[in-house]
Amino acid sequence: PLTPSMEDYLEMIYRTCKAQGYIRMTNLAEQLNVQASSATKTVQKLTEIGLLAYEKYGIIQLTDKGKQLGSFFLKRHKIIETFLKNIGVKDDILHQTEMIEHHLTLDTVESIDILNKFFKDYPEILQQFLKYKEHLSKI
Amino acid sequence: PLTPSMEDYLEMIYRTCKAQGYIRMTNLAEQLNVQASSATKTVQKLTEIGLLAYEKYGIIQLTDKGKQLGSFFLKRHKIIETFLKNIGVKDDILHQTEMIEHHLTLDTVESIDILNKFFKDYPEILQQFLKYKEHLSKI
Ligand SMILES: [Mn+2]
Numbered sequence: 001p002l003t004p005s006m007e008d009y010l011e012m013i014y015r016t017c018k019a020q021g022y023i024r025m026t027n028l029a030e031q032l033n034v035q036a037s038s039a040t041k042t043v044q045k046l047t048e049i050g051l052l053a054y055e056k057y058g059i060i061q062l063t064d065k066g067k068q069l070g071s072f073f074l075k076r077h078k079i080i081e082t083f084l085k086n087i088g089v090k091d092d093i094l095h096q097t098e099m100i101e102h103h104l105t106l107d108t109v110e111s112i113d114i115l116n117k118f119f120k121d122y123p124e125i126l127q128q129f130l131k132y133k134e135h136l137s138k139i
Numbered sequence: 140p141l142t143p144s145m146e147d148y149l150e151m152i153y154r155t156c157k158a159q160g161y162i163r164m165t166n167l168a169e170q171l172n173v174q175a176s177s178a179t180k181t182v183q184k185l186t187e188i189g190l191l192a193y194e195k196y197g198i199i200q201l202t203d204k205g206k207q208l209g210s211f212f213l214k215r216h217k218i219i220e221t222f223l224k225n226i227g228v229k230d231d232i233l234h235q236t237e238m239i240e241h242h243l244t245l246d247t248v249e250s251i252d253i254l255n256k257f258f259k260d261y262p263e264i265l266q267q268f269l270k271y272k273e274h275l276s277k278i
């Protein structure tokens with residue numbers, strides 16, 4: 001079982017590796033806003049459990065299993081962000097997403113994803129909701 | 140600023156006080172599944188910052204400010220639970236609610252509350268979503 005912090009590492013590593021195939025330890029530490037020493041420790045742990053390949057020159061890559069998980073964590077993040085935007089949340093979306101993403105079951109993430117898709121397929125219903133919301137806030 | 144644990148205390152104290160006007164320390168510790176000593180510490184802190192009245196015989200009551208907050212935390216809890224039920228989440232609703240309730244802004248809680256009300260006022264739209272969801276899961 002991965003800790004929230006390990007999930008954040010895999011999500012961030014996946015984000016960058018998707019674009020450039022690898023990420024450097026120094027760059028990872030910067031992006032996660034942690035000390036290089038603590039990034040090194042976590043990367044070593046994730047390597048031990050078979051999710052990362054990390055050997056020489058500070059270059060980190062994902063194993064197939066790591067890719068699967070990283071891809072899921074990034075998707076989960078986007079699903080929550082999209083939901084908050086859909087229902088008209090204005091502030092602090094990134095921070096709230098970071099705080100709650102680790103605590104939702106797959107069932108919940110999938111249900112929210114389907115709600116996002118429902119609103120995308122029926123934009124008139126999302127509009128109806130946003131008008132309803134605007135009306136309620138005016139009372 | 141209250142910690143998640145303090146928020147849980149106020150929510151639980153409010154739940155019980157709403158019904159019987161007060162709660163005993165032993166009963167509170169039981170309900171929160173914590174040691175009496177740690178319950179006592181937190182109750183003392185909440186008393187110091189003016190949210191609880193706790194003096195004799197182990198009897199705890201809420202101040203007006205404590206009532207306001209406790210009522211909000213209980214409402215917030217119910218809003219998240221209702222949302223998860225609405226979108227068809229089956230398992231682990233209580234635990235997920237406990238994990239995320241402390242990390243949502245007032246704006247987000249209100250937006251989710253309005254979504255719940257929207258589904259209550261337009262039950263045919265909630266039905267349409269649940270059918271859409273059922274259909275998607277069958278593919
Ligand atoms: Mn994230």
Ligand SMILES: [Mn+2]
Pocket residue numbers: 147150216236237240
């Ligand atoms: Mn709660």
